[in-house]
Amino acid sequence: xxxILNNLNDAQAAAVAAPDGPVLVVAGAGSxxxxxxxxxxxxxxxxxxxxxxxxxxxxxxxxAAKEMKGRVAESLDGRDVPFWIGxxxxxxxxxxxxxxxxxxxxxxxxxxxxDDSKRLLKQVMSDLNIxxxxxxxxxxxxxxxxxxNDDLDPEKAKSLARSFIDEKxxxxxxxxxxxxxxxxxxxxxxxxxxxxxxxxxxxxVRLKYAQKFKHVLVDEFQxxxxxxxxxxxxxxxxxxxLFVVGDDDQSIYSWRGARIENMLNFDEYFxxxxxxxxxxxxxxxxxxxxxxxxxxxxxxxxxxxxLWTSGSDGDKLTEEEFFDDEDEAARxxxxxxxxxxxxxxxxDVTVLYRTNAQxxxxxxxxxxxxxxxxxxxxxxxxxxxxxRDLMAYLKLVANPADQIAIQxxxxxxxxxxxxxxxxxxxxxANRDELTxxxxxxxxxxxxxxxxxxxxxxxxxxxxxxxxxxxxxSSGEPVPELLTRIMKDIGYxxxxxxxxxxxxxARNENVAELINAAAGFVESTGGGTLDQFLEQVALVADPDKxxxxxxxxxxxxxxxxxxxxxxxxVITGCExxxxxxxxxxxxxxxxxxxxxxxxxxxxxAEKRVYLLHAARRRRFGTWQDSLPSRFLTEVPDGLIDRRxxxxxxxxxxxxxxxxxxxxxxxxxxQPVQSGRRSSPSRPxxxxxxxxxxxxxxxxxxxxxxxxxxxxxxxxxxGQTVTHGIFGSGMVSRVEGRGDDMMVTVDFNEAGRKHxxxxxxxxxxxx
Numbered sequence: 001x002x003x004i005l006n007n008l009n010d011a012q013a014a015a016v017a018a019p020d021g022p023v024l025v026v027a028g029a030g031s032x033x034x035x036x037x038x039x040x041x042x043x044x045x046x047x048x049x050x051x052x053x054x055x056x057x058x059x060x061x062x063x064a065a066k067e068m069k070g071r072v073a074e075s076l077d078g079r080d081v082p083f084w085i086g087x088x089x090x091x092x093x094x095x096x097x098x099x100x101x102x103x104x105x106x107x108x109x110x111x112x113x114x115d116d117s118k119r120l121l122k123q124v125m126s127d128l129n130i131x132x133x134x135x136x137x138x139x140x141x142x143x144x145x146x147x148x149n150d151d152l153d154p155e156k157a158k159s160l161a162r163s164f165i166d167e168k169x170x171x172x173x174x175x176x177x178x179x180x181x182x183x184x185x186x187x188x189x190x191x192x193x194x195x196x197x198x199x200x201x202x203x204x205v206r207l208k209y210a211q212k213f214k215h216v217l218v219d220e221f222q223x224x225x226x227x228x229x230x231x232x233x234x235x236x237x238x239x240x241x242l243f244v245v246g247d248d249d250q251s252i253y254s255w256r257g258a259r260i261e262n263m264l265n266f267d268e269y270f271x272x273x274x275x276x277x278x279x280x281x282x283x284x285x286x287x288x289x290x291x292x293x294x295x296x297x298x299x300x301x302x303x304x305x306x307l308w309t310s311g312s313d314g315d316k317l318t319e320e321e322f323f324d325d326e327d328e329a330a331r332x333x334x335x336x337x338x339x340x341x342x343x344x345x346x347x348d349v350t351v352l353y354r355t356n357a358q359x360x361x362x363x364x365x366x367x368x369x370x371x372x373x374x375x376x377x378x379x380x381x382x383x384x385x386x387x388r389d390l391m392a393y394l395k396l397v398a399n400p401a402d403q404i405a406i407q408x409x410x411x412x413x414x415x416x417x418x419x420x421x422x423x424x425x426x427x428x429a430n431r432d433e434l435t436x437x438x439x440x441x442x443x444x445x446x447x448x449x450x451x452x453x454x455x456x457x458x459x460x461x462x463x464x465x466x467x468x469x470x471x472x473s474s475g476e477p478v479p480e481l482l483t484r485i486m487k488d489i490g491y492x493x494x495x496x497x498x499x500x501x502x503x504x505a506r507n508e509n510v511a512e513l514i515n516a517a518a519g520f521v522e523s524t525g526g527g528t529l530d531q532f533l534e535q536v537a538l539v540a541d542p543d544k545x546x547x548x549x550x551x552x553x554x555x556x557x558x559x560x561x562x563x564x565x566x567x568x569v570i571t572g573c574e575x576x577x578x579x580x581x582x583x584x585x586x587x588x589x590x591x592x593x594x595x596x597x598x599x600x601x602x603x604a605e606k607r608v609y610l611l612h613a614a615r616r617r618r619f620g621t622w623q624d625s626l627p628s629r630f631l632t633e634v635p636d637g638l639i640d641r642r643x644x645x646x647x648x649x650x651x652x653x654x655x656x657x658x659x660x661x662x663x664x665x666x667x668x669q670p671v672q673s674g675r676r677s678s679p680s681r682p683x684x685x686x687x688x689x690x691x692x693x694x695x696x697x698x699x700x701x702x703x704x705x706x707x708x709x710x711x712x713x714x715x716x717g718q719t720v721t722h723g724i725f726g727s728g729m730v731s732r733v734e735g736r737g738d739d740m741m742v743t744v745d746f747n748e749a750g751r752k753h754x755x756x757x758x759x760x761x762x763x764x765x
Contacts, residue, residue, distance in 0.1 A: 004043050004075065008035070015276035016040050017047075018243070022236075022270035024221075024263070025245040028307045029292070029602035030283030030564065033245045037219055038068055040243055041082060042075035044215055055082040056213040056235065058228075060220045062087060062538065064562070068219070084213070088228050089188060090538050092195035095209065096186070097534075102202045105194060108530065110185040110399045111537040115388065117141055117176075117187050119404050123426075124175040133747045135168060143169045144176060148189040149227050149257045151196070153177075184401040192227050199234040210238040221246035221266075225257035229269065242270060248303050249296050252558060252596045254588075260301060281307045283564050283605055285314025287638050291608075295633045296598045299591045307602075317601075317639040319573070319610040319631055324622070325358075328613045329365035332569060335609055336371060336552055339567055345549030346371065350565040352557050352600050354578045358571060359554050366552060376555040382536055386495060386506045387513050391536065393485050394478075397468045398529050401435045413494035415457050424449040425458060437462050464488055478517040478532045486510070557600045568604035570597075573612040574625040581753055597630045614644060623755075714742050714756070719764040725749040727764065 005013040012032055015025045016039045027033030041057065044050040059065040065086045073081050084091065096105055112120065118137040125132050125140075147157050154174035161167040180187065186194060199206040216236050218224070221244035224232070236242045244266070251260040267273050281289055289307045296302070322328045336349050351362060359375060366373045381387060389412055395405040403426070411417045428449055429439040439445055440462040446455040468488075472481055486492065491510070496503045520532050527535075553565070557578075572578060578597060583589030601608055616625050714720070718730040720742075728746030735741055742754050742761060754761060 004039060004046055008032075008039065009280055011276060011278050011280065012036050012039075015278065016043050018274055018276065020239075020241045022240065022242045022266070022273035023244070024266045024273050024275045025243070025278060026275060026303050026305055027245050027247055027278040028281060028305050029247060029250065029599070030281040031278035031307070032280075032282060033247070033278060034064075034067065034071065034219070036278065037217060037243075037245050038071035039075060040217060041068075041072050045076065050214060052080040052082045053084075054212065054214040055217070056084040056091070056215070057082060057086075057217040058088055058091065058219065058232070059085070060087060060223055061562075062090075064219060065090070087538060088231070089191045092191040092231075093534060093538065095195050095198065095205075096191065099198060099202070099205045099208075100194065102205055103194065103198050105186070106184050108184065108399055110183065110395055110402045110405070111191070111534065112180070112183075112185045112187045112404065113537060114141070114188075115383070116185075116404050119407070120179050120183070121172065121176055123404075123407075124172055124179055128171060128175055130168060130172065135172065136748065136750065139750055140169060140172055144173050145189050146257070147173060148193050149225050151193065151227060179403075182401065183403045184399055185404075192231060196227055196231050196234065199231070206234060207238065210235055214239045215241045215243065218242070218244040219246075222248050222251040222260055222263045223253050223258045224262045226259055226262070227257075229259075229262050233269070240270075248301070249299070249305075249595055250561065250599050252561065252592060252599055254592055264301065264303065275303075277303075277305050279305050279307055281309045281602075284309065284602060285312060285606060287313050287316055288601060288604055288608055291317055291634045291638045292598050292601045294635055294638070295594060295601070295630055298633055299594055301588070301591055315607050317608045317610060317634065319634075319639055319641045319643075320612075321627065321643045322611065322613045323615070323644065325361050325572075325613045325616045326365070328571060328611050329361045331611060332362060332571065333365050333369045333371065335567075335569055337369075339607075344567060346552045347549035348566040349569065350553045350555070350560070350563075350567070350603070351569045351571060352555060352560055352603070353571050354557060354580060354596070355572075356556060358577070362554060362571065371552055372550055373552040373554055376553050377559040381509070381512070384506075384509050386491075386509055390482060390486070390491070390510065390513060391533075393468075393489075394482065394529060394533060396465055397472050397481070397485075398533055400437045400465070400469070403429075403436055406436050410458075410461055413489055413491065413498075415461060417454065417457050417461065421450055421454045421458065437465065472529050477521050477526070478529055479514050479521060481529065482514055482517055557596050560603050561599055564603055564605060566605045567607045567609075568600065569609040569611065570600050571611045572616075573610045573628040573631055574616070575628055576625070577616075578628050578630070594630060597628070610639075714740075714761070714763070720744060720761040721764060722746070722752075722754070722761055725752060728752075 005016060008016060009032075012035065015023070015036050025033065025036060027036065037057070041055060044055060045052065057068060059068060069081050069085050072085070084094075086094075093111070096109075097107075100109075101107065110116075118141060121137045121140050122132055125135060125137075152160070154170060154177055157173055158167070158170040161170050180190075199209070213235055216232060218232060223246070232242065244263075246263050248260055248263045251258060251263070254260070262269070266275075284292075284307075286309050289309055293306055320331060322331060332351060336346060339349055340346060353359060353362075363373065363375075382391065389409055392405040392408040395402050396409065399405070407422060407426075410422060425436055425439060425446070428434075428445060429436050432439065432442075432445070434442070440458050446458060450458065468481065468485055471484065476484070492507060495506045495510070499506070516536075517532060520527055520535060524531065557570075570578075575584065579590055579593030583593050610631060612627050612631075613625055615622050617623075714730055714733045716730055716732060719727060720730060721727045722744070725744070725746040726748050728744040728749070730742055731745050731751070732743040733740070734743075740756060742756055743751065744754060744761065745751050
């Protein structure tokens with residue numbers, strides 16, 4: 001026992017050696033929670049004689065699952081590692097593959113990812129004559145996902161509908177579920193929802209797994225949603241041994257269903273629970289931790305803890321204000337060069353931002369400075385078009401009923417099978433309740449709707465898929481099968497003709513897919529096609545961060561969670577960005593935004609830069625920006641504040657990155673804005689930018705004037721148009737004059753919160 005615990009501090013050791021029953025470990029950022037979780041597994045097996053097969057551990061990413069398995073293996077000196085370590089979705093999939101037939105789930109089902117689901121939704125909406133511009137696939141998928149995570153089936157959703165929009169969404173949901181069944185497919189939400197249904201409805205299956213797993217462990221418990229909580233309770237209903245690790249101060253995923261209450265109310269859900277706190281931080285300097293503690297202490301929804309380190313205080317945090325976002329980006333270049341001069345590498349510097357849209361101006365500045373960078377999490381490897389094409393062929397081989405896969409590739413490469421032919425084929429299949437392949441195989445059936453030449457091409461396509469299916473059934477390894485498919489369809493030549501300039505990069509991606517298949521076969525000792533498709537479907541992590549020190553990394557704060565970097569630059573530290581405008585006025589939303597700011601700061605090991613601009617271009621116009629309210633929560637003793645001064649000159653050392661870039665010049669006075677100031681009060685830079693040219697000024701007059709804005713009578717239910725977003729309906733109006741905020745549900749762009757002063761709206765009625 002001592003050998004297992006001797007690398008832990010006292011708090012960690014106490015948590016690892018906790019007695020049976022429900023255990024909650026409140027683990028602060030950088031406090032070694034992964035070490036505690038993996039050591040707990042080793043401790044159970046070494047000291048409590050628990051078998052590997054009796055342990056189930058949940059993670060939220062494949063990366064975390066792989067890391068956990070690796071650490072457990074090191075701790076056990078070659079003993080068996082628990083097989084059941086993986087994500088919630090992966091665990092649900094294993095259970096459904098084995099026992100899903102009890103609730104009508106057919107063997108060999110496909111797993112539909114986001115793109116597959118959106119394609120299916122478009123098809124369902126077309127069948128229902130619903131305009132996809134009014135009910136976009138993205139928005140509809142989000143609504144259905146929320147219903148599934150709330151365990152609402154289509155019938156229940158229909159019964160709860162209280163508006164025309166709700167009724168349409170419920171109708172789409174009903175059609176979508178029916179289409180999934182016809183495709184013999186489950187979407188990602190189903191992997192957990194249907195597992196819960198299976199365990200709730202079939203007692204023998206519930207007892208099988210609840211008796212099997214004597215200990216259940218959960219990582220990142222603050223990120224669980226209500227359905228995942230139910231799943232955990234079902235799987236611990238026999239032995240009651242639950243060990244969860246999490247940090248309520250890092251709960252930042254409510255937008256995808258996570259509920260911080262699962263952690264805050266742990267004692268209520270699991271009576272008799274014991275709580276441990278891990279507060280010693282092994283990542284950040286004392287000043288960074290002190291600043292993070294001060295900020296997060298303003299939240300009310302938290303268990304409470306205070307991070308500390310035995311290391312040095314380190315440098316103070318740096319806050320810098322700039323005239324606009326271009327100057328902010330120019331300063332980023334200066335920071336990177338200064339850090340590399342002081343001994344850091346470019347790879348040691350990571351730039352964080354609240355929204356992806358903020359990266360554009362930062363990328364422009366880095367490109368101009370010839371500084372290589374990587375956008376982390378921007379595009380997954382398996383989302384690339386050529387990879388999705390070939391994966392669709394493999395899905396079709398594995399599941400002949402996968403209509404979405406068929407429709408994606410039936411004319412890729414071009415086979416002169418157009419949309420009209422495909423639509424008629426789908427219509428015939430729906431009429432006779434057949435799969436598309438079965439429809440093509442029936443003598444004379446295609447000829448009822450499709451021209452003879454097109455019938456021949458359709459049958460040739462399905463004949464190929466049948467040959468590939470026979471090869472797969474006879475044991476053809478996945479890499480060889482994939483290579484055969486590519487050769488039969490002439491895919492390399494298709495890429496060259498489709499886009500000659502991009503063909504090289506796309507062929508490299510194809511080669512990497514074959515490498516992935518070969519690596520899978522090697523690591524699994526000859527895994528099957530179904531297993532390969534499952535592995536790929538469950539890959540939810542973004543592309544790997546590039547190795548080496550040559551790339552500056554840019555990513556959203558959400559993407560950075562769980563990572564750590566020597567130097568962190570947080571850009572856009574402004575109200576309406578961080579905290580985001582959609583959350584700033586809601587107490588729960590504001591607290592989550594504060595947690596997001598806390599997460600961003602605690603990614604840093606040595607230094608934190610907090611950058612913000614006095615104005616920022618949005619929707620093509622300049623808008624004032626106020627410093628984030630979170631910045632004021634950092635005590636002055638912990639931070640070096642470098643603001644623009646009230647005389648429109650700039651304090652060093654930021655001046656060099658501002659002058660000569662279209663910003664203010666020494667001696668130039670800022671023009672007072674439409675916020676009329678007292679003559680005795682200097683105008684703060686945060687009030688610049690609310691100025692407009694005189695609408696009818698003579699050609700020789702290029703001056704600026706204060707603007708008086710008249711209230712426009714916007715009201716709920718009103719139809720309006722916008723130059724970029726198109727037409728939409730007003731759903732809420734708040735404030736008036738300069739402070740008016742209009743919420744509009746645009747037909748194509750979705751919901752936007754707009755100040756009409758800066759993004760003009762035109763009433764239609």
